[in-house]
Amino acid sequence: MKVTIGCDHGAYELKEEMVKYLTAKGIECEDVGTYSKDSVHYPVYAKAVCESVQQKKCDYGILLCSTGIGMSMAANKYKGIRAALCGDTYSAKFTRLHNNANVLCIGALVTGTGLAKEIADIFLSTEFEGGRHQTRVDMVMEIEKL
Numbered sequence: 001m002k003v004t005i006g007c008d009h010g011a012y013e014l015k016e017e018m019v020k021y022l023t024a025k026g027i028e029c030e031d032v033g034t035y036s037k038d039s040v041h042y043p044v045y046a047k048a049v050c051e052s053v054q055q056k057k058c059d060y061g062i063l064l065c066s067t068g069i070g071m072s073m074a075a076n077k078y079k080g081i082r083a084a085l086c087g088d089t090y091s092a093k094f095t096r097l098h099n100n101a102n103v104l105c106i107g108a109l110v111t112g113t114g115l116a117k118e119i120a121d122i123f124l125s126t127e128f129e130g131g132r133h134q135t136r137v138d139m140v141m142e143i144e145k146l
Helices: 009-024 042-054 069-075 090-099 113-125 134-146
Strands: 002-007 029-033 060-065 081-084 103-107
Touching: 002 009, 002 042, 009 029, 009 103, 009 113, 029 060, 029 113, 042 069, 042 090, 042 103, 060 069, 060 113, 069 081, 069 103, 081 090, 103 113
Parallel strands: 002 029, 002 060, 060 103, 081 103
Antiparallel strands: none
16 A cells, blocks of 8 residues: 655644654555645645545545644645545544545644554545445535536
């Protein structure tokens, strides 16, 4: 499995921890930055991760910022991206099961490192159920054509 991960300055430390954690689990991580705590603009990193997902250079994307809100808003502007802001394991599980989310967003200042790792584990290991949920995902994706 390959994941593309990006963050802004508010989540730099969590990103570093997540890359180490996921790599140790055998998950290939493409780190698209940021690479320090210097102030940056989060849409730059949302773009890099979403384009990687769109171009199928990875299986999933992970975006981190202080709250996760800005990243999730930016990510969901990209065609074919279904980004979910998750602060708990239940949401991480069901956004994969029912929504087939392909980008996980986490807020570094509102979600502890241990919980962020659990959320990522569940998100990355849960398969989409399909069936009636596929119809709903298709309906959501039709909105992109408006």
